[in-house]
Amino acid sequence: MFSIVSTPIFVSKYKFSFDLIIDDASHYQSCIIENLCNFLPALKKDGSYIIEDYRQPEIWNEKMDLPNEINISNLFKFIGEKKLFESNIINHSFQNDIFNRIKHVETFHGDTHASDIGILKF
Numbered sequence: 001m002f003s004i005v006s007t008p009i010f011v012s013k014y015k016f017s018f019d020l021i022i023d024d025a026s027h028y029q030s031c032i033i034e035n036l037c038n039f040l041p042a043l044k045k046d047g048s049y050i051i052e053d054y055r056q057p058e059i060w061n062e063k064m065d066l067p068n069e070i071n072i073s074n075l076f077k078f079i080g081e082k083k084l085f086e087s088n089i090i091n092h093s094f095q096n097d098i099f100n101r102i103k104h105v106e107t108f109h110g111d112t113h114a115s116d117i118g119i120l121k122f
Helices: 007-016 027-041 073-083 092-101
Strands: 018-023 043-052 104-108 117-121
Touching: 018 027, 027 043, 027 073, 043 104, 073 092, 073 104, 073 117
Parallel strands: 018 043
Antiparallel strands: 043 117, 104 117
16 A cells, blocks of 8 residues: 655654746656645745646656546546545545645646646635
């Protein structure tokens, strides 16, 4: 089973420190979810969390390394609707923390079929 890689030193040092966080990592589903869990606590009020190319795991099977986990498109949808979802990684407590902070969710489609960008505004 996949589990969140905890970064307590980072979070304790940088909690609510950043105005903007951009995830442009490997685009594997596990990395996108892990980064969100690890770095979202470092985002300030009125900050934005951006995930580039978030649909790549839905387009390329090799990047969908957690097939039983929520896909990122649905993750954005449920966060925007403030609707709890089932996940082995993002527990309901963390989801409620997100719902209490989130102001708006936006997604944009780029010029190519895999260049979608999602923005979580807090």
